[in-house]
Structures are given as structure tokens and as C-alpha cells.
Amino acid sequence: MPRLTIGIVIHDFNLGGSERIAIRLANYWREQGHNIIIFCGQKNGQMRDLLSKDITVIPASPIIIRGKNSVRALAHAARKYFSSHLVDFCYIPGNYHWQVSHQLQKIAPTSRPIIVSQISSLIYKPKRKLICQKIFNIRMKYLLKKSDIVVAMDPLTAKQSNSILKRDDTLTIPLPALPMRPSVPTITHAHTPYSVLAAGRLTEQKGFDTLINAFRLVVDTHPEAKLTICGEGEDRPALEAQIKSLHLENNIHIQGYVADITPYLRENSLFVLSSRREGYGAVLLEALDAGCRVVTTDCTPAIRDIFMNTPAGSVVPVDNVSALSTAIIKELSTFSSERTSHSAQMDRYRINVGGDLYLDAVRSIQKSMQ
Template sequence: MFSIGLVIHDFVFGGSERIAIRLANHWAQQGFSVVLFAGSERGEMRGLLDPQVRLVRAPSAISRTHFSMWQVAEKAAAYFRQHPVAACFVPGNYHWPVAYKLGCLPLEVRPVILTQISSPIYKPGRNAWAQKFFNIRMRFLLRNTDRLVALDRTTAAQADALFRRSVAEAIPLPALPASLPAPKAVESGNYAILAAGRLTHAKGFDLLLKAFASVARVYPAASLTVCGAGPDHQALLDQARSEGLQDQVTLTGYVADIGPYLDKARLFVLSSRREGYGAVILEALATGRQVITTACTPAADDFASHPEAVRVVPVEDADALAQAMITALAQPAPDAQGLADLVQPFSITCGGQMYLSLMSSLLCRRGAVKAVS
């Protein structure tokens, strides 16, 4: 048993933060001493943290700004210098400054650092100069990380090539609870479509509403529910009204658990322009719901051999998104249990244990461990 630290900016809904909280809870429930350092308690997910996890807040709450993650990283490093832990987990690209600051600590108090790569290294549409800058930034920020954790083998191989040595492990995203109820079958005549995420431009809900307008013309009984909060809430309401969809589109605001909404849905749609691994795809499949996604996430590649489970369309293509939904609704729903079986490796039990094993291995070899420079 050893002590584990994690760092997040705050508890505002986000995929990386949600996974960090889930891992912290799981490790604490296994008997490990777990400390979660947060720049602020602000956010919808504060209530998800298990009381067994020790929460440490920055001395003064840090609000999100362009450079605020560096402030959180500095405060977190100062805390862990005074209160050392054996290992520390950095949950994703947004939090990479934490890995840099922790890596600058004196060796006698520096924890073993595991840093997650939560988004693709090579994003479609990124120009050559932007990619060069990203590569330099990644090598600089993560040069003292003991091990990088990718969510798929392709990203792990890309990281190894970027650092010119073996620096990364592929661990499936631990996005699902240890146990889940049996998925409910989809009833015939169900045309309910679900989407979820923060209401921002990056999530492409404007494209989804445009596509859904075409679906509604073919299936007047179809409905669209979007779970999530964000700055685009009013703009999306206005768009739905302008499309004449106000009676078929519902924006729920933030919900802690989309499970009950998935149970009632026929389809789940991810319309993002850019995305990390897309944990919500795993949640949808775990409840036996077919997924349509844009090619915005590495998760789409992981299920390429199962088109009955996950259909992929180009990013920014509302027409293709609409046609995929129309085609799916015209066919019988896939077997719900079969879809759920596909995502068993993504449980917190599996992924959480793989993280612990990696930390333990690094701690045992600590005298010989070198940074990933």
C-alpha cells in the first residue's frame, strides 16, 4: 500500500476530471491513502468525491483563465513538497503543467509521476506549425514524467516515436463502474436520440440540431435530448426554435448520471468537432445503446470492427450525421447485451488495477527509473 496524489483544476464537468474522481474513489475504497488537490471546489461534480478521499484546496480559490492551470500546478507542487506522496496521477492534457511542476521537485520528495494523454497527439485539421508547437510543448512539459499513459495503442506508439524511446503504456480508459445492471432492450417504435456534454462549440451540438431537423422530417415522432450545461445553452434553444423543433428537443442542463436517459434512448450521438477518448461512448455501449459519432475521437477507431455498435461519420458533416441517424432508426436495434459486452475492459476495476500495478512497478524500480526526456 502506498500514498497517491491526484490534481484537478476544479470540479466543473469534464471527462478528464470525472475519470480522476472515479479513480481517486476506487483507490481509496481499496484502502490506499489518496489525496486530491484542487484549485477550487467549484463545479457540478464536487458531490461525486468519496469522503474517503482527502480533498486539499488551493489556499485561495483559482478561477479558470487561460493560464490558471499553471497556478494550480504551482500550488499543487508546493503542497506535495510539504506533504509528499509516493505516486501522483496527472489526468490528461489540460493538466500537463502539473506534471512539469511536480517533475521539478527535489528527488527526495518527488513522487512517481504518471501522466495521461487524454487527446490525440495528431489531431485532424491541425496545421504543420501548430503540430510542431504541440510536439515541443509535450516534450517540455512531460520530460520528467516517469510514465505516460495513453488510452489506445496508436497514441502510445506515437508518444514513443515523439520521445524516441519507450515512454508510454496503453491502459483502457476506466470510464465504467465495477458493476453495471443488465442493459435494457430497446422497445420497437423508440425514436429517442440522446446526446451529452458541455454546451460549447467544440461539442458540435449546433451541427446535431441541424442534422436532427432532417431526421424529424423523416421520423416526426423522433425526439432529441441533450444532457449538459454550458455557455451555448441559449443559442441552442434559439436554434431549435428557429428550426421548429422546440417540441422535440430538450436541453436538460447538467445531470450527474445520464444512465436513466440512456435507458430510454434508441441512439446515442456524439457530434463533437474535437474530443478526447470520448468516455461517453463507452457509457452508451455499456447500457446497450448504439452509437453514432463523428471521427473526433480515438474511441471510434477502437470499435471500427463493430459497425453495428458504433457508426462513424466525418467531422462537421451535418448531412452525413443526419443520414446515419435515419439509417439506424430504420433498422432493428442491435442486441443490447452484445453491445455491453464490448466494453467490459473499460471498467474501473480493470483500469484502476492496471494503474496501481504500473505505479507499484515504478516504485519498486525507482532507483533505476529515468525521466522521459
Template sequence: MIPRDHPTAGERRHYRRLASARIGRSAGRPLDIGIVLHDFALGGTERIAVRLANAWADAGARVTIFCGSTEGPLAALLGSEVEVVGAMPAIPRGRSSRRRLGQAAAAHWDLHPVDGLYVPGNYHWPVIGASAKLPEAVRPAIVAQVSASLNKPQRGRLRQFGFDLRMRRLLKGADAVAALFDQARDDADRIAGGRRAETIALPALADDVPAPVAQATGKTIVAAGRLVREKGFADLIDAFALLDDREASLVIVGAGIERAALIARAAARGVGDRVILPGYVADIRPWLDDARLFVLSSHFEGYPAVLVEALAAGRPVVSTRCTSAVDTLIDDAETGSIVPVGDPKAMARAIGAQLAAPSPDPHRLAARVAHHRIGPVANAYLRLFEQAALVRLTTD
């Protein structure tokens, strides 16, 4: 059954007529969508691609993922109707691997044309060029996604200039650009040199995401992510040790190479008995249901899906200013607070203030991120494919 936020039967027929007109096939067939992925690693970009592939297939499209390698844990989340084609021979991640992946994908689309090509995230932009050079009879309408901030002050003026030049070259072959928040959209338009970008929310939530449970009565602080240095969990443990409230506990969900160092750090700070590292879990929602507060301590992020999940669970958040995207999610005291990167003292003050404040209405917090459900997002992408294909149809 197609969720109500997916395209209607009439809309799907319209997409099919459009696709038929573009590449001259018989009317009434499903829309063909291609996706290029390097592999199915545990990453935000890959998770988004898998979610959208499943949603588009559920909506009646034919979806093919062309990948450098079919390996990776996220492959298990693909629906049975999504076709996966691996490069032969496989193309593992490495020097120039994305360029070679783009060439292999273009060769596949040349033999097996698709109507629209989705390029997920900044990392995959180098694959665009080869498909953009395909003959018009088989060239797909290409939609590239912006998954991270494009303008970063820490780059400095000269490095940012060089970055802009490279991004402009990589995005040249895209027919449309989808950004996860408005500033990234504006930066993409500035870099690409024209108004081509549109804001489409991160599909971080299932359509049937559970409603929030009542706010937890305890003082459990939850964080989640790979246990690597850039996630800032060392800063979080230092901040937790500065709290005056000794009834609070800290749970850091995730796995990674920093696990032993973090356990040792908690012990050295005198909070080892109140810091829990349960390891990797497939779903953090049960931990969020038991939490009073969620903390994102990262040094840098693209678009933090975990903040969306925390707010959908009805939990306020404290986040570092690891990306300009946090301003779109934390915009008042009810949703939480933003602190500088690498400042445990400021983080401790913010956490303490949240623990001392009355619990916000969890349903109001969840309502703020309802637009991140997969149904509306998948539908928005289908409309963007339509617009991109129309532009190509009228300019061919």
C-alpha cells in the same frame, strides 16, 4: 469490501513494501497516492480523477488531491477517505495558473511525501515539472495521463511541430505515461522520445453498472453534453430535420449558453415539437434506456466517455470523427457508424440507417466496453505506479 478486480490483499502488501523501499519508511503502511487538480469543474479529466481517487482509497491506498481550488460540483462525488488539500491562497484558472499550481503542489509533496503522483489529462501536464525536481528522498513516481489526441491533422505541420516540442518538454519529468487508446499511446512515445506509454482504458463505468435493458421500441434519439458550439448540436438538429421519419424524436441532455439558440433552431427547422432539451442531469442512463440510438455530434473531443456509457447501455451510436478514439469504439455496423464533422446530411443518412436497421443485441454491445469499468482500470494504474517506482528505485 474490495471489488474482485481491485488488487488482492497480497498485491496491496506488495505495493506497500515497494513504496517503503523507495522512500525508506517502515513496511506495512498503505500506498500514498497524490493527485493534482486545478479544481472540481464539470469536466472529463476531473471526473476521471475523482473516480480513480475513490477506487484507490477503497483499495486501501491513502489518496490526497492537491487542488488550486476546492470548489466545483464534482467535489461532492469524493469519498470520505480521500483527503483534499487546497492551495493557500487559492489558485483560480488563468494565465500561468498551472505552473503556479505545480509549484504549490510540489511544496506540499516536499512536506508530505507521496509514493506516486497522478497527473490527469493533457491540461494538467504543466504541473509535472516542479514535482519532478523534488529531492530524490521525497520525489514521487509520476504517472501522466494522455486524455486527448496528440496528433491532429487540423493543426498543420508547423503547429504540430511546435506542439510536439512543448509536449516533450512537459512530459520530460514523467516516469510513465498512460494513454486512453493505442494511437494516443504511440503518439505519446513519439513525442516523448522513448517507449514509456501504456494504454489504460478510460474508467467510464462503475463496477456495478446495470446490465442493458431490452432495446427500446420507439425512435428516440439521445445526445448529451454541454450546450456549447463545439458540441455540434446545431448540426444534429439540422440532421434531425432532414430525416424522413416523422415518428422520431430527439433529446439533447445538458445545459449551456447555446440552449436558447438551439430551441430557436429546432423551431425554425420545423421540428421544435419533437426536440426536447431537459437540461442537466446527473445520470443519463435513464435516457439511454429509453433511447433507440445515441448520437455524438461534436466537432472535437478527447476520449468520449459518453460513447462508452451509451454502448454499456446496449445502444448503438452515430458519431462524428471528432477524435481518432472513436475508431476504437465503433468498429462495425453493429456498434454504429462514423460521419464527417459538420456534415448534417451525412449524419441524417447514418441516423436513418440505424433507425431502419434491426436493433443489435444490447448485451453484446455492453460486453465490448466492459474493460472500462473502474475496478480493472484502477488496478492497472496501481500496477503502473509499481512499475514507475521500480524504475526509480533501480536508477536511484
């Protein structure tokens, strides 16, 4: 296959699920011999070291700091750059960056790359007001109407996308969140009984306040239970105060940001996703790939997609302290040191599978243009 030149646009390398997936795809495509250019507002951030060192990173000049209207500025800067630096296609990783897709559509046809836009979070969010949903749908149609390829991560979102965009070709490409091989060997591990792991940005979206309240009930049943939360964010002071107020300082530890949660998945007997809403929940896939039992809220349509062939735990309603604590207690009470391999069911989420599906879609467009 001919080598491609691929552009990727991200605001920066700060923590974010869409940015992490973009970095993984960039590294994979580079390993396959393609030329990768990442255009960004600035090249700083916690995840910068995750990017392969032989990938070209072009920051905007002047740099663009994340803030109000900064995505619009990034979009205009990306349009200017890719108008004169030609690439075969541009990958736009998620809803936050959709303004970039819109600006790239304005590049002259002789220079315009194939535009690949990903839907990274829910189209229909719970509790969103009807008028707000109508505005969202109009905005989505406006920003993505001329994207050559629109990608959803599950069939329901693809169906919703087709309805809003008045098209019938939204692709479903499962989130390429996993390495080419299982992250943990399929053998017995000496993980600790009554140990629970959670991970994510410390924000309202992730529902850690609900998890901490639920864990108070868990500790009442299992005083030896321990919860480690891997993540950093603006809600950390409030969450630490909540832990103190519930007298859980000896049971809950906020670890802070970690680049790789694999060692933590090996050490803990249960993984919990307490989110109020998710696009797909990459960390849930990582936990299943590691053979963990899981408890998750019903925070995304992808939950049914993931668990359809992988019954590896419990699904509970969002923001339900009682249901969440009951599920955690149930899983801890049936602890087994034997890991269960879900590698076969997880194969569709591996980086090589998703990465190749993106390339196949682009080559199909290129062929149709010849």
C-alpha cells in the same frame, strides 16, 4: 499489496471528462484501501458530490480561480504542497494539467513522487496548422520529459507520444470510464422508438450545432422523432436559438447538466456522438455499455479501437450533416426493443481494470527503484 498514498491534482470540480475520470479513479483507489489526497485550485464545482466523502481534498491557499495562467499557478502550488506532504505517486489527469507534471519534476529527489501523466485528448488535431502542431509537440516534450509514466488511451496515441517524447514506454490503458459491472442489465427495455439521446458540454467541440441541423432532416422523415441533449455550457443560448429557427422546439429538448445519464440511456433508442474532436469519448463507452445502438462521428482515433470488436452502430465523417442525418434515420428505421449486450467487449474500460493497471505500473517503477 501495501497501501499507497496517492496524490491527484485537478483545477476544480467543474464539468470535464478528465476531471470525471480522476474522480472515478480516486473513488476506486480509496475503495481498495489506499490513501487519496486531491489537491485543487478550489473545491467547488458541479461534480464535487461525485467524490467519496472520505477522500481528503486540499484546496490551494489562496484559492485559484480557473482563468488565464491559473494552471501555472496551480502547478506551483501543487509543487509546494507535495514537496512537504509526501505521496507515493501523483496522477495528472490530462493535457490541461501537464504544467503540474512539469513542476512536480522539480521536487527534490528525496521527496519527489512518481509522476503519472495522462494524455487525455488528441495529439494531432484535425485542421491544426503545421506551425501550431510543432509548438504543441515542443511543449509536450518540455512538460512531460521527466514524467515517470505517460499513459495514452489507445495504441495510436501511444505511438505518437513515444515519437514526440523520444521514449518507447508510453503505456496504453483504455479509458476507465465504466463501473465494475454493466450499468444496465442485459434484458429488454421499454425504450421509446424514435427517441435519440446526446450528451456533453455545450461547446463548439461537441458539434451539437451540426446535430441539430441533421435532426431537422431526421424530423422531415420521422416527424415523431425526439432528441434530448444532456449537458450545459456557453453555447446553450446559441443552440436554443438554432432550435427555434429550425422550428424544432417540439422535437429537441436541452435537459441541462445531469450527474448520471444511465436513466436517459435506458429511455432512448439511440445515442449520438456528434463531436468534432474527442480524446476518447467516455460517454460513448457508457452508451455501448448500456446496450445502446450508436451513431458517432469519426472524431478520435479511439473510434476504431472501440468499434473493432463492437459493431453497434454507424461511424460518419465529422461535420457532415447529410451523413449524420442518414445514419440516424437508418438506425431509427431499424428500431428494436431488444438491447444488445456488449459487456464482454466493454470489460477493458471498467474502472477496476484501468485502476489496477495504473497501480501495477507504479509498483513496477517502485520495484525498479529498490
